[in-house]
Amino acid sequence: MGPLPRTLELFYDVLSPYSWLAFEVLCRYKNIWNVSLQLRPTLIAGIMKDSGNQPPALLPRKALYVKNDVRLLGQYLQVPIHLPKDFFFVIFEKGSLTAMRFLTIVKLEHPELLEKVSRELWMRVWSRDEDITEPQSILAAAEKAGMSTGRARELLERVSTPQVKNQLKETTDAACKYGAFGLPVTVAHLDDETYMLFGSDRMELLAHLLGEKWMGPVPPAATARL
Amino acid sequence: MGPLPRTLELFYDVLSPYSWLAFEVLCRYKNIWNVSLQLRPTLIAGIMKDSGSLTAMRFLTIVKLEHPELLEKVSRELWMRVWSRDEDITEPQSILAAAEKAGMSTGRARELLERVSTPQVKNQLKETTDAACKYGAFGLPVTVAHLDDETYMLFGSDRMELLAHLLGEKWMGPVPPAATARL
Numbered sequence: 001m002g003p004l005p006r007t008l009e010l011f012y013d014v015l016s017p018y019s020w021l022a023f024e025v026l027c028r029y030k031n032i033w034n035v036s037l038q039l040r041p042t043l044i045a046g047i048m049k050d051s052g053n054q055p056p057a058l059l060p061r062k063a064l065y066v067k068n069d070v071r072l073l074g075q076y077l078q079v080p081i082h083l084p085k086d087f088f089f090v091i092f093e094k095g096s097l098t099a100m101r102f103l104t105i106v107k108l109e110h111p112e113l114l115e116k117v118s119r120e121l122w123m124r125v126w127s128r129d130e131d132i133t134e135p136q137s138i139l140a141a142a143e144k145a146g147m148s149t150g151r152a153r154e155l156l157e158r159v160s161t162p163q164v165k166n167q168l169k170e171t172t173d174a175a176c177k178y179g180a181f182g183l184p185v186t187v188a189h190l191d192d193e194t195y196m197l198f199g200s201d202r203m204e205l206l207a208h209l210l211g212e213k214w215m216g217p218v219p220p221a222a223t224a225r226l
Numbered sequence: 227m228g229p230l231p232r233t234l235e236l237f238y239d240v241l242s243p244y245s246w247l248a249f250e251v252l253c254r255y256k257n258i259w260n261v262s263l264q265l266r267p268t269l270i271a272g273i274m275k276d277s278g279s280l281t282a283m284r285f286l287t288i289v290k291l292e293h294p295e296l297l298e299k300v301s302r303e304l305w306m307r308v309w310s311r312d313e314d315i316t317e318p319q320s321i322l323a324a325a326e327k328a329g330m331s332t333g334r335a336r337e338l339l340e341r342v343s344t345p346q347v348k349n350q351l352k353e354t355t356d357a358a359c360k361y362g363a364f365g366l367p368v369t370v371a372h373l374d375d376e377t378y379m380l381f382g383s384d385r386m387e388l389l390a391h392l393l394g395e396k397w398m399g400p401v402p403p404a405a406t407a408r409l
Contacts, residue, residue, distance in 0.1 A: 061364040065381060072378070076391045201384040204399070214399070216387070 005036040006210060009187040011175040013044035014103070014121040014132065015096035017070045017081055019184040021200035023122075024079050025217050026186065027115060029203075032219055033212040039114050041103035044183045045095060046172040051181040057091065073200070077217040084129040096125075099132045101159040102142070104168045109155060116145035231262040232393060235370040237358040239270035240286070240304040240315065241279035245367040247383035249305075251400050252369065253298060255386075258402055259395040265290070265297050270366045272355035282315045284342040285325070287351045292338060299328035 010026055012019035023039075030037040048055060056062040067083055074081030084090045099121050107114045120141035124130040131137040135156055142152035158164055178187050178196045188195045188206060195209055207214035236252055238245035249265075256263040267286035270279065282304050290297045303324035307313040314320040318339055325335035341347055361370050361379045371378045371389060378392055390397035 059364060061362055064362055065364065065379070068379075069381075069385075072388060072392070076388050199384075201382075204387065216397070 003034065005034050007038060007189040008035050008206075009038045009040050009189075011040045011042040011171065011178075011180060011183055011185040011187070012118070013042055013096055013183050014099050014118060014125060015091060016044050016183045017074075017126050018200045019044075020081065020122045020126055021070075021073055021077050021079055022184040022186060022203070023118065024077060025200065025203050028217075028219055028221075029207075029212075032215075033207070033210060035210065035212075039107070039118065040171050040174070041100050041107060041114075041118070041168065042175050042183060042185075043097065043100050043168055043172045045097070046169070047175060047180050047183060050172075050176045053181040055091065055182075057088065063087075077200075080123070080127045082127055082129065084125065090125065090129075094131070094133050096132065098135075098159060099138060101164050101168055102138050102156060104171070105155045105158055105164045106142075108164070108167065110147070110151075113142075113145055113147055117142055117147070120144045229260060231260050233264060233372040234261050234389075235264045235266050235372075237266045237268040237354070237361075237363060237366055237368040237370070238301070239268055239279055239366050240282055240301060240308060242270055242366045243305075243309050244383045245270075246305040246309055248367040248369060248386070249301065251383065251386050254400075254402055254404075255390075255395075258398075259390070259393060261393065261395075265301065266354050266357070267297075267301070267351065268358050268366060268368075269351055269355045272352070273359060273363050273365060279315065281318075281342060282321060284347050284351055285321050285339060287354070288338045288341055288347045289325075291347070291350065293330070293334075296325075296328055296330055300325055300330070303327045 008026065010023060012023055026037055029035070056066055067087070070081055070083065103114065103118055103121070106117050121132050124137060124141055125132045132141070138156060139149065139152050143149055175183070175185055178185060180196070180198070182198060184200060186197045186202065186206060188197065188209060190209065197206055203217070204214045234252065236249060238249055252263055255261070267283050267290060269283050286297065286301055286304070289300050304315050307320060307324055308315045315324070321339060322332065322335050326332055358366070358368055361368060363379070363381070365381060367383060369380045369385065369389060371380070371392060373392065380389055386400070387397045
């Protein structure tokens with residue numbers, strides 16, 4: 001047996017387009033690099049509050065920049081990102097609390113579906129400009145990911161229970177303890193050291209820290225480890 | 227003769243460590259990619275509310291005006307002072323030391339230093355900073371790539387792989403083999 005896989009924790013919120021980019025790149029590499037990817041649904045609103053940081057979009061020039069940056073990176077990373085028409089309303093007014101609580105309970109009860117349900121939520125809000133706050137929206141995402149309607153409804157009913165609320169809070173606190181001031185945050189646990197990397201643009205550096213090969217954001221699947 | 231080189235403008239301030247990272251990567255690739263790298267000394271204080279590099283950036287402004295062939299080296303020596311050896315870059319002797327290390331004669335460096343507060347130099351730095359702002363800069367470094375059909379403004383030192391993609395060039399990591407350099 002070879003060396004043990006290194007743990008990578010990805011703290012993310014579906015409200016964050018850069019989180020989606022980081023997520024897709026890491027999902028591609030999790031079968032190529034000797035790593036174990038742990039997805040950790042987090043609340044970006046909680047990170048901002050705790051750190052005193054502000055979303056970049058609040059600065060007009062940054063808002064303009066982010067729109068272009070996300071579009072270009074989406075093309076380069078081959079992630080179908082399309083900005084919502086009312087960008088500010090979606091991010092600042094509607095938010096992602098229920099969605100992230102739902103992902104929290106999916107992780108608790110059906111961890112094997114977490115990747116797919118996360119992706120379907122991103123596809124709704126960041127590709128098709130669809131709602132992710134209403135119960136029917138979340139159910140639709142869960143069903144598209146392969147969950148039965150009945151099971152999805154059961155989980156949805158429990159999103160506001162203390163267990164789920166506390167778990168989301170704990171994950172958010174964990175990200176803050178690692179020093180997060182935004183999302184996505186990738187935490188790499190190596191033998192001798194732990195690295196916290198912010199953003200979707202530290203993956204080549206991550207490869208270097210892991211002693212692995214960087215083959216760009218869309219690595220050939222043929223090189224995937226069996 | 228092949229296609230014309232694409233112009234890349236790098237707006238930078240030696241006070242910015244990320245500017246240094248962007249600068250070094252682009253300096254490596256300028257002889258590999260079909261590009262023409264234009265270095266543009268800018269004042270980060272003019273883009274944000276900051277301080278600390280006014281004289282240094284004015285000095286680089288006049289170096290660009292009078293000795294553009296020395297701009298890369300003098301810029302690098304200023305970064306080496308502030309971001310490698312934790313040395314001052316605000317005092318006249320500090321700036322002279324950087325210029326000399328870059329190969330400028332002490333006499334010439336002194337002459338240029340005497341002119342940093344003239345309207346010509348102050349205005350040029352202001353113009354460059356305004357140009358960066360017009361491109362939408364909210365910080366530095368900013369790399370502006372002029373392609374046939376479109377102009378792209380990229381912020382930070384971590385958009386170089388994307389830049390390669392936009393240019394249709396190959397990304398070989400931050401330290402490309404020099405052997406692939408175009409003659």
